[in-house]
Amino acid sequence: MASLAERELRGDGQADASARLARLEAAFADEVRKSETLARVTEAVASSTDIESCVQVVIDGAREISGAAFGAFFYNQLEPDGESYALYRLSGAAPEAFANFPKVRKTPLFAPTFENTGVVRSDDITQDPRYGLNAPRRGMPEGHLPVRSYLALPVATRQGEVLGGLFFGHPLPGRFTARDEILLVGLGGQVAATIESIRLTAGAIAELDERRRAEERLKFALDAGRMGSWDLDVATKAYEASDLCKANYGRGPDEPFSFADLIATIHPEDRPGVLTAIEAAIREGADYDVEYRVIHPTGDLRWLHARGRAAQKADDGGVRRLAGVSLDITERKRAEERQKLLVNELNHRVKNSLATVQSIAAQTLRSISSPEFFREAFETRLIALSQTHDLLTRESWAGASLREVFDVELHALAGEDRIGFDYMADIRLTPKAAVALGMGIHELATNAAKYGALSTPTGHIAVRWRAEGGLLRLIWKETGGPPVAPPSRRGFGARLLERGLAAELSGGVELTYDELGLVCEMALPLRALEP
């Protein structure tokens, strides 16, 4: 301003004084206008929240300040063939003006701008030694806006990253002053700072957004897995629990739930173990993994599995926070308990079955006259036992009916069709009673096949039973077989029926060796038979 005023005042004639003063006032007014424009643009740029509007405000404002006919911002972008620069915003010309050449390359003329090495200001760019060097066009392409005055400046961050370039042009030469250059370089710096700040803000917002989504995903996963989450401040014992975590301890979302409440809810027998595990995790910074029982305020007993780890270390290396998840595992625990019982029960049954087989072997050996009969006698008894087991397995060892037991023990016998049944109602048997009666029926049937009614083509067996007065009264009566006489000594079958079966089923079993055929009468209390 001072140099301009001095130059104007050194003129010769007083006559020109008023004209000079007028020129001076006009120059001053122009300078004021530029300053006001600069202030307005600076403010608009600073308050921009998106890059597009920021750039538009700047090129519009810069054109107003410099008197440029048109202005443009090209931004830096990476293309597969190297860097090139795409038109981003335009001022003073319709977008169609650049429709045919939307990108520029890093030619010697453009390089200083895109490499951030300096401002290019030319009174007539067509006279610049760098102009028109590049094939195929050697200068501005046909249809390009007419440019003589030229001003180009880089837009770069303080770290030197080039964001793009600002370009201004005018069809007439000598339009851009050094003063314009200074003002526009200042504006360029503000554009760079604003773009950088907008980018940072967008980055921060995206990061926050990603964190919020990650948190939502985590919560969803925890809810879906019925996992409660918790966080314990080791020093203050301040305890934070999610709604699901509180529910694991029988508390509602709005009920208070402190660390002391938690400890008090744990089953007294499990409390010392949990406290020891928490102390160890805090002392050693180790993982915390413990299963324990809790007693809900309603009195419900539940099993929980809690896992956690030191979430934050203090400056002295100790643990400041312990955080983790808790899960209700009551169903799993009950299933484990059931499984344990089942395995125990299975073991018991297997051992008992082995003892039964041992007994069959020992007594078969005792009752046979010669060892060569052992195998046949032992195997048929073993298979009889196995058939009752098959029947019970088909019914999941819930029991079997008396008729079913008869059927599985008799079906392999020749003359099965010569056995007649007479009963009002079938009887439901416990597995134990089914096994015992199965063995007894097997002994009766094999005896009949060897010596009794089924040893002749015409013999017949009548099986009749009734349930009366709390007793099962069953009669097995053979007819049409060879004449029967009492045996000289009691064999395995007779002993099993009259002694074993009678004792096991708390009743009476009597064998009568009638001349017409064997009769077996049983009177067994239903309480010893029915499930």
Added chain:
Amino acid sequence: MKTLSSLKVLVVEDEALVSMLVEDMLTDLGCAIVGPAAEIDEALRLAGSAEIDAALLDVNLGGRPIFPVADALKARGVPFAFASGYGEAGLSEDHRGAAVLQKPFREADLKRVLEGLVAQTA
């Protein structure tokens, strides 16, 4: 000192075939059999009043634990052993450490256990 040949042994066993096997073994050893009882009530009656030197008790009697019978014998000072498919794991707290015959067992195992019981009272 008592010998097995004069021993009166109460047998409580609810499975006919196993009971018959035990009776045979005891007979071979020269013992006299008391019972066998297949039900708790009968077993309790015998444990309370019969003349018994020792007892062999099946742990599980038709789903009911045998321990009341064991308690009655203990009160009378009659030595007893358990016979069980569960082994020692099937015993209640009170009776841990009692003599146990794991089913199936041999006559020699039964003899050894009975001799142990007799030595207790000798």
